[in-house]
Amino acid sequence: MKIVSVQRIFLSVSFLLSCLAFAQNKSERELILMDKDWRFSFGHLYDTEKDFGHATGYFSYLTKTGFGDGPAAKDFDDRAWRKLDLPHDWAVEQEFSEKGSFSHGFKTAGKGFPEKSIGWYRKKINITETDNGKIISLKFDGVFRNSKVFFNGYYLGTEQSGYNGFEYDVTAYVNYGGENTIVVRADASMEEGWFYEGAGIYRHVYLQKTNPVHVAANGTYVTSQLKNNSTNVIADVTIENKGNYKGSIEIVQTVLDPQNKQVANFSENIVAPEFYQTIKHSSKLYVENPLLWSIESPNLYHLVTQIKQNGKVIDDYETTFGIRTIEFDPENGFFLNGKPLKLKGTNNHQDHAGIGTALSDEIQYYRIKKLKEMGSNAYRCSHHPPTPELLKACDELGMLVIDETRLMGINDYHLNDLKRMMERDRNHPSIFCWSVGNEEWNIEGNIVGERITNVMQNFAKSIDPTRPVTVGISSGFKSGISSVVEIMGYNYLGNGDIDTHRNQFKSQPGMGTEEGSTFATRGIYFTDDAKHYQSAYDRKPRPSFYSIEEGWKFYAERSYLAGMFIWTGFDYRGEPTPYGWPSVTSYFGMMDVCGFPKDNVFYLKSWWRTEPILHIMPHWNWSGMEGKEIDVWVNSNCDEVELLLNKKSLGKKKMQQNSHLEWKVNYAPGTLEAIGFKNGKKVLSEIQKTTGKAENIKLSVDKENVPNSKNTVVTVEVTDKNGLHVPTSNDEITFSIKGGKILGVGNGDPTSLEKDQFLDAISLVQITNFQEQKGVTATLPQELQNYPESDWKTAFKDRDYKNQAPSYIYRGEFELKNNLASSIVSFFYKKIGLETVVFINGNKVNASAEDSQKYILDSAILKEGKNTIHVVATPLQKIKDWDVMNTDPGIIQVITPSEPWKRKLFNGYAQIIIQKEESAKEVILSASAKGLRAASLKN
Known part of the structure; x- marks a missing residue:
């Protein structure tokens, strides 16, 4: 557990010293980060037995206070559950299936998969006697979704939305000076959005202590x-x-x-x-x-x-x-600190390659830095409140934000969510606008939408009058919401006549809250519907949508429009438009799900940044295309660009504002070079070379990483013998690590069905057909005896606890499947006797040194199929007649080791996210592949 002073996780030493300078003594407030050492297991959506018997007791958690049952009970035995750290997204860990949800990237979790729709989390903490008298609370930044929280068996409450932060006071339930148990049951069976949302406790959890x-x-x-x-x-x-x-x-x-x-x-x-x-x-x-x-x-x-x-x-x-001023002007757009600023924005969801929605704080910074590098200055939270760390990154890196609530409406459910978002976020200087809705087609153009917008807009103003309110509109810009919203949010040029609407509502400022929705596969320069490839050339994607260049030109040329937000900055899981299975991610991003740039990034850099930019597309590896015509595009903000093939000039062309240049070039291997000129002078050049075959693996730490952080993003690629990046390589790379762990792998391929994470599989096997017979002595046997078959009866049935036998012999069965030699099989015994001896398939087994009620089973005594367990024990005695005696002998845990971490390169690149162990001096990542020279990276 990590203790955090006041409200921030990362405080500089100098700031702490400054605080101490005027603090007379230490405050009673503590904020303790509780991301470490949770236990996790799947439950079940409707099978109560597979949900560990939760909510089946005569008195359960909703009938009487303190009756949390199953895993919600304080003393439930969770030793066989998986151990993990937060943030955690269980959906990203699952396989892909065509039966999965289109909008959620075809992962086998959530709706349609009841065995992967309920997740249980448990954590034990100690709270000292000296904390008695303080207010103790649990703070959750977000749990997806429909979470129920228990503390020491006491039900605290339910939070339906996966995007809301929430807090529970547990002061009355604390076991001061002893152990306390936190339990969360997350139900991800229902989707809130139409995009990948993950599942589980994917944001931070804290324990807070304050004075009353x-x-x-x-x-x-x-x-x-x-x-x-x-x-x-x-x-x-x-x-x-x-x-x-x-x-x-x-x-x-x-x-x-x-x-x-x-x-x-x-x-x-x-x-x-x-x-x-x-x-x-x-x-x-x-x-x-x-x-x-x-x-x-x-x-x-x-x-x-x-x-x-x-x-x-x-x-x-x-x-x-932060101290700053913001202003929207209906004639001249947006002003920051009194200076005009064109909004160069992107929309984004909250997932990343390999890790789903379980983004560490460092990855939030990484992604915002990637967008800043592209020239973007604004970010729209699509379409829900973000994690606090994203806003912190935007504050510190200088990125404007539209903060958006999840659902429009005028009742408690809607307005309370809006209120909580605004009160949590309103001190962030990065936020310049609140969004109370997006593409609500059923109400956009009618009186209902107008009424709801008026209520939400005025309600928002009562909480924060310093920022304006917007709604993203896509079904025509004529009436309803469009007529009354403070800042008009235009979603896509093709959905209405923006100029006509503006002429009708000249006092209403506006901006393009979504534009683009173009399709592109990184590194692919031809469209092949059979392979689900979309060409990376910037084209009009559909009749009613416009290219990135067309969109930017439209907004750049109109001073009355504050700017535009592209759909999207990054690809995201789900919505694999214009395809379906086996595409599992979107094609919309300027960057792929890893953050590797598509060619549109360089168009935007040319006109969103001020320094000279020059980029040639495509790559120049086209074996078999010799003599055939290739479309060559150059993105640049230079005055003129000259293109040369193997040092022969193909002509010089003038660059028009917010445009690009094109040549038709007959392919020949060698060197394609672009030279950029400003004021008649050469200012930079860019080269695409035909490479040799792949020979070397290259690992490099991305510059956008947060310095000295635990989590590091590493780019994986291959080079030829001359060290040139091979843009067509799709080699499969295998990874190993020392001094840390791998969090996830990705490559940006929208059709990749490879695993995101390689984790040991943990399965829990029930002991069935549990029977007993009486022993004649309290002395326990060291070898299994032959017991009369006719004496076996159902265990604990009609037990007379006032007249028990000296000992009991119990017998049960459990089924094991394949991989016995490689699997680790353990019996987690739950006490059904004072003294106990355990036999597996007739062989006596001994308890482990670490846990007297855990038995690690040698594969030599196990067999595929049915196995038999005998437990011989002296009986537990009831102290009070109403005592409830344990009748569950325990559970068999099977750990099947995963295969090594691996990932195919996609058009030359893959990405791996690693985490350094807290005690390690350095982390060493190694990569190998058949036919390639291996590589390692120390960090």
């Missing part, structure tokens, strides 16, 4: 009023009292600048709120010469809120914020 008088959850709201060279920072804080304290408290607000120096301070004495009540307090702090937050210089300030009681600090709470 404390800053409420998401209890600060920081705004600023910028005037000339100074700003007033208005800090609203909600104070909650979950105790009996009555009297005065002191509120201290301190602002630290981006260098962690104190620049403003305010304090005031107020009366504490009443028992289980809250009060709101507002402070105004003056900051001179503020450093503004912008996409180029994302300066971040920190507000530290302290609550003092009798001079002692009882709570402190940190809020990160």
Whole structure:
């Protein structure tokens, strides 16, 4: 468990020292990250026996308090379950099947797979006696989905949406000075979206401890009023009292600048709120010469809120914020800090190659850095609230954000979700707009949509009046939502006449919330529907959709439009339009699911960045195409470009604004070179060379990785004898690792049905036909005896606990399948006697040294098919008549080791994500393949 001070996981040492400088003593607030050491097992959607008997008791969790049964019970035996760390997505671990969900990437999880739709998580923690008197709560950033949470067998609540963060107070249920059990049951049988959403606890979990008088959850709201060279920072804080304290408290607000120096301070004495009540307090702090937050210089300030009681600090709470101004103008677009800024945005879902939705914090940064490198300055959360770490990355890296709620509506379900999202996220300077809906075709153009939008928009303004509200509209821009939404969100040029709508609503600002939906397979330069290949040349994808170039030109040429958001920045699982099975990911991204760029990235870089850019497509490996015409495109922002084949000029062409250049070139092996000119002078060149055959594996650490992080993204490729990247290679690479573990592998191939993860398979085998007969002595045999067959009867049936035999002999059966020699088979015994001897197929087995109730079974005594287990034990005695005696002898666990990690390259590339062990000095990744020189990487 990792203890985190106040509200942030990553705090610099200098900031901690600054905090200590003005803190009189340590606060009682602790935030403990609880991602380590969970136990996990699948349950079942409707078979209660396969769901471990959950909710079958006479009194279950909804009938009486504290009656969580099955895995929800505090002392349920989960030793045979899989051990894992969070974040975790069980869907990405599954195989692919044509019977799987189209929208969720054909994974064998969720709806249609009841044995893979319920996931149980359990974790044990100790809470000290000294914590008695504090408020103890569990905080979840998100569980997909329909989660039920239990603590020490007590039911805490249900959260339906997989995207909402939620918190439960467990103070009354804590076993102070001892062990406590957290249990989560996630039900991913129903989809919320039409895109891959994963399954399980895919975001962080925390244990929080506070004084009864404390800053409420998401209890600060920081705004600023910028005037000339100074700003007033208005800090609203909600104070909650979950105790009996009555009297005065002191509120201290301190602002630290981006260098962690104190620049403003305010304090005031107020009366504490009443028992289980809250009060709101507002402070105004003056900051001179503020450093503004912008996409180029994302300066971040920190507000530290302290609550003092009798001079002692009882709570402190940190809020990160930025000072900046935003404005939408219906004539001139978007302004940041008073300067016009064209929004160069992308839409994105939340999954990544190899790991699904279980993105570590570092991968969030990695993806935002990839988008920044492309020239993007804005990100739309499509179509749900993001994980907090994504917003943190956008704050720190300088990426504007549209934050979007999941579903439109006017009742508690909808408005409460919107409220929670906004109160959690409204201090992030990266967020410049709230989105309350997307492509709600049933209501977009009618009075119902207009009414709902008016309610949600006004409701949003009551929570945060500093940012505007938008909705993405796609079924025509004529009436309904389009008439009343504050910022018009145009989804696709072909869905209506944007200019006509703008002329009708000239006071309504607008932006392209979705544009593109183009199809491209990375590294493929011809369309082949039989192979599910889509050419990477930027083309109009469908009659009512436009190419990336057409879309950008349209928005770039209209000052009244704030900019556009491309669908999408990255490919994502699911929605493999225009195909279906066996395509399992989308084709829409500017980058594939790994983040490897498609050629459209370079078109955008040419016009979204300012430095000279030059890129040639396609590659120049076309064996068998000699003499045939190849389309050569050049993306650049140079004034002119000259193209040469084997040093012979094919002509110089002028580049038009926001365009590209094309040549028809008869293929000949060798060197294709482009030379870019500005003001008549050569400024850069780009070369595509015909390579030799693949000979060497190359591993490299991507520059977008977070420095010194535990998780590292590694690019895998092959080169020829001269070290040139081979763009057509599809070799299968096998990996091994020391000092760390592999989290996932990918290659960006939309049709790849290879495993994302290679994990040991754990199966739990029930002991069946469990019978007993009485023993005549309490002395336990060391060799299995012959017992009369006629004396066997159903175990524990009609047991007279006041008149038990000296011992009992129990017999049961369990079935084993293949791979006995390689599998690890263990018997996890659940105590049914005081003293016990266990026999497997007539052979006495001994308990393991690590656990006296665990028996690791030698493969030599096991057999495929039916195996027999005997347990001879002296009986447990009832102390009270109503005691419930255990009648379950335990379970057989079979661990089948996985095959080695491997992945085929796709058009020259693959990706592997590795994690360094906490105790390791370095991690060594090795890669090998048939016919290639192996490689290793130290990190």
